[in-house]
Amino acid sequence: MKFSVLGPEGTFADAAAKDYLKTQPNANVLFDYHPSFDQVYQAVSGDDIGLLPLENQLDGYVSATLQRLQTADVTEIGEITIPVNFGLVANVAELSQIKRIYVQFKTEGQCQKLLSSLPNVQIITTSSNMVSLEKFQSGELGDAAIIPQSQMTDLSLPLMRDNVADQDDNSTRFIIFKSQPANLEKLSRHHLTTNHFKAPLFVTPSFNDQPGTLYDILGYFAEHQLNLVTLMSLPVKSQLGVYSFYLELSGTREQQEVLFTTLQKMAAKYHVHPLGYYAV
Template identity: 30%
Template sequence: MTLEALRQAIDGIDDRIHDLLMERAQWVLKVGELKEKSSQSPMFYRPEREAGIHRRLEARHQGPLPVAAVHRVFREIISASLNLEKHLSVVYLGPEATFTHQAAIKQFGSSFRMVPAASIPDVFHEVEVGRADFGVTPVESSAEGVVNHTLKRLADSPLRICGEIFLPVIHTLLSQETTLDQVQWVFGHPQVLDQCRTWLATHLPGVTLKEEESTARSVLRARETAHSAAIAGVYAADAYGLNLLAEHVQDQAGNENRFLVIGRHDPARSGYDKTSILFSFSDQPGFLHKVLGIFANRGINLSAIQSIPSQGKAWEYIFFLDFDGHRQDPEPASALAEMGAMTGVDVKVLGSFPRPVQ
């Protein structure tokens, strides 16, 4: 076949894809109408339904297009479709182009209205009072550990965990300049600069490192200062109009940040779920071992356990536990019931949600 004939064949496929997208949109509108009629407060975004779509597509996937690309395409299709049913908003720890902003877009696509918040408590508050449908907040870094502000708000808030997002830590060097040899200063958050010291010493020996209170402030300084650069995520290049001088400037590959999606409703079972709880107990020898044994005896896998100091009394702690399964699954439900019946143990289920599809 000639090049022109191949392009015409692709154009024909594009037309069919477009027609199918429009047909899908019509069915989505019918779903939205049915939801409005059948419920006083319909749930338009169903994390378990979206996770099921992605897993079904991954199971049937074959061919040269990477499955990750298929996930990205359908995430945008689902995002646009949901906003045909209802315009939904997501509040995230800002400002624009932070890792949390990237995580929010990864989870919800680009059709949701994204609203930055100045602090983690503000993210929770906006969802609690109904000004946002969902929130995205950082909870853990593989390099720096847990984010205590998020754990403390989870302990006090009526909101539920609806999902989690894992985002690789990829630092980039951004600047008004066009080549590395023009850079004399590099701005960055202290932790970020520390994660990139070897790269900076190798590729920019002799430059002056300037610590800033946030990555966003670093990017603004680089935009305002000649012969300077900032270390930030790749989204910041377009958001702040800067050139991308180098990618993957972090010294250690494989680091990830973990984020939580918070909302006012519990996701239903998807078949591939995780549950997060918090618990506290009176100070007795071996009590934590007894609590964890409840899960071990049922063969329930624990994926994380963290602790933070209790606000009530010195040297007492609140424990946060993640385990496989939904709170309504038989074994997890039995374990939670046994925990709740123990004298001196307080348990709060923070949420059951689909495990992320990468």
């Protein structure tokens, strides 16, 4: 089985994938590294699996992942959360001598205190923390990079600062998925291996905006005591001002039947796009 993740080896996605495999008995996989979200998503087929970041504790949800899930025919089969932290490296002796700093697009939002203290430095956004490191290592005098703390031990540079994220307690949640539509009827036949579940989905109104739409959607879950742990809105892109709602529900094994009964009921009024149902 192939496991597609954001690469190269040594990224937080790589660490998350390896941690996830520790929870899976007899997992025999070949790691498949890609430089972009789209390439990871496109690489997953058949019985292969993929992993993408979904949420960071400091910088919130990863829009690049949510936008793909919004229309994707995938089934999420699990999630894994890992601690993340960052260090600063530079080939100069003082912060004031830094001219350019390489930083991954999501890392940037987690290190605002440091970056705001360098107002005259050119920020160059990259697609990966490891790309930031590679560009720094092949760069010029005055370059710097924010990289995973785990990569600091192999370096010896004039300027090195540990733990430059806005707070030490920081983590990122990743989803594991297959390239298969998450059919409600098929999902309802899946039995949990633990007592608690999570069920992510998109709900899109099938009519023009009107007062009380979100209240009505949330009422389905409140009526049946299904816990709502996430609520996000994303534009549908086909029309200005029209939005889908990304939801994550949680519950116990005893609520499995009521979960799928509720979603089937909602599907008669709204467009329900399930993304999976898995044990947590």
